[in-house]
Amino acid sequence: MKRILITGAAGFLGSHLCDRFIKEGYHVIAMDNLITGDLKNIEHLFKLEQFEYYHHDVTKFVHVPGKLDYILHFASPASPIDYLKIPIQTLKVGALGTHNLLGLAKEKGARVLIASTSEIYGDPLVHPQTEEYYGNVNTIGPRGVYDEAKRFQESITMAYNRFHGVETRIVRIFNTYGPRMRLNDGRVIPAFMGQALRGEDLTVFGDGSQTRSFCYVDDEVEGIYRLLMSDYDLPVNIGNPHEITIRDFAEEIIKLTGTTQKVIYKDLPQDDPMQRQPDISKAKEILGWEPKVGREEGMRKTFEYFKTLSKEDLEKTEHRDFSERNKK
Numbered sequence: 001m002k003r004i005l006i007t008g009a010a011g012f013l014g015s016h017l018c019d020r021f022i023k024e025g026y027h028v029i030a031m032d033n034l035i036t037g038d039l040k041n042i043e044h045l046f047k048l049e050q051f052e053y054y055h056h057d058v059t060k061f062v063h064v065p066g067k068l069d070y071i072l073h074f075a076s077p078a079s080p081i082d083y084l085k086i087p088i089q090t091l092k093v094g095a096l097g098t099h100n101l102l103g104l105a106k107e108k109g110a111r112v113l114i115a116s117t118s119e120i121y122g123d124p125l126v127h128p129q130t131e132e133y134y135g136n137v138n139t140i141g142p143r144g145v146y147d148e149a150k151r152f153q154e155s156i157t158m159a160y161n162r163f164h165g166v167e168t169r170i171v172r173i174f175n176t177y178g179p180r181m182r183l184n185d186g187r188v189i190p191a192f193m194g195q196a197l198r199g200e201d202l203t204v205f206g207d208g209s210q211t212r213s214f215c216y217v218d219d220e221v222e223g224i225y226r227l228l229m230s231d232y233d234l235p236v237n238i239g240n241p242h243e244i245t246i247r248d249f250a251e252e253i254i255k256l257t258g259t260t261q262k263v264i265y266k267d268l269p270q271d272d273p274m275q276r277q278p279d280i281s282k283a284k285e286i287l288g289w290e291p292k293v294g295r296e297e298g299m300r301k302t303f304e305y306f307k308t309l310s311k312e313d314l315e316k317t318e319h320r321d322f323s324e325r326n327k328k
Contacts, residue, residue: 001050003027003067005110007058007101008074010037012180013115013173013220017072018042020221022051029064032075033057035089036082041180058097059089068108070228073101074115076150080143080269081186087145094149095156102160102168111167113228114157116235118174118276119147128243128277131172131235141270154235161233169227174239174278178217178298179305188212189299192250193306196257206268208247213277215240216298219291226287239278240291256299 004021008014009030014037021028022045030042030053045051056062058075076093077083083090098114105112121129122137137147154170161168181187183194195202215238223238244252250263283289 001025001027002069003029004070004072005029005031005064005068005104006072006074007031007097008037008076008115009053010034010039010041011074011078012041012178012182013078013176013217014072014074015041015180016178016217016221017074017224018045018051020225022048024225026050026070028052029054029068031056031058031062035086036077036079036182036185038182058100059092060100062100062104064104064108068104068110071101071105071108071110071112072115072224072228073098073112076115077146078117079182079185079187081184083146084142087142090145091149094146094153098153098156102157102166105168106160106164106166111169111228112157113169113171113224114153116154116170116172117146117150118172118237118239118278119143119273120151120154120172121273121276122147123273124275127275128241128279129237130279131237131282138270143270143272168233169230170233170235171224171227172235172237172239172278173220174237174276175212175214176217176220176239177214178302180217181302183306183309188246188249189214189302190306192253193257193303196253196259196261197306199259199261201261201264202250202253204246204250204263204265205272206246207265208250208263209245210268210272210274211243211245211276212249213240213243214295214298215291216293216295216301219293223283223287223289226289227283230287232286236282236286237278237280238283238289239280240295241278241280242295243275243277244295252295252299256303
């Protein structure tokens with residue numbers, strides 16, 4: 001039985017990856033310090049012999065006994081509310097955490113896949129974004145702690161690949177959604193759905209003309225799996241190229257949820273990207289991958305999940321108001 005270490009395993013994407021590799025017959029070693037993750041996402045796996053969990057911060061030395069075939073590094077805050085609240089930890093997990101896991105991969109002879117992000121493109125001047133685009137990032141802006149952590153992460157990964165011969169893979173993840181997203185993480189889908197479920201107006205920042213491209217979690221996991229198993233070691237975009245404005249998306253959520261709320265507008269946060277759309281030509285060519293789940297189907301499944309959450313979960317949701325943090 002092959003063994004895989006998944007960091008950030010109690011998070012949204014990490015937990016779905018745990019499910020996938022259990023299904024594929026792997027022994028899964030899950031690691032998370034729960035700074036943004038939740039054990040509820042993986043508690044259904046604890047009874048399995050081929051699953052084990054370590055409560056650990058990967059910015060500290062990482063040791064896993066026995067052989068390792070693969071490592072998936074998904075430990076990182078991934079939403080504006082999180083990385084504006086814990087900026088130092090965000091930088092450390094991208095730098096120190098990645099360094100520790102690359103060292104572990106070198107020691108074990110394991111292949112390691114690093115979770116990067118479309119945020120490395122910043123507020124892009126090229127549309128759609130290809131892997132060859134270097135980005136337009138404000139290094140000292142409030143979002144820079146996340147963007148630069150991920151850019152450094154890619155650099156050190158390629159250094160280990162070229163200098164130490166470590167087998168590395170880099171996935172650039174675009175907006176992903178689905179069950180197990182946190183309502184209080186500040187991202188647009190859980191924020192809109194949380195507001196709809198609480199009977200609040202939906203908050204759009206700016207005039208709503210900025211665009212996003214949303215990929216359902218099952219499609220994202222399939223793309224990540226195929227990339228890990230491929231022989232391609234340069235970054236690959238994995239996301240859904242179907243682009244929509246935030247204003248139109250808010251109207252879709254109102255229609256989906258059957259609410260009577262209106263859309264209200266607030267100032268756009270600093271350095272918020274105006275366009276986000278992946279060019280997935282490489283994923284199609286190299287991995288034979290493209291998304292299969294349409295937004296209508298994916299949003300319905302996601303809303304059904306959010307409707308199962310408790311009233312307490314809904315009430316403790318943070319609002320996506322970044323105005324004060326953006327002034328700092």
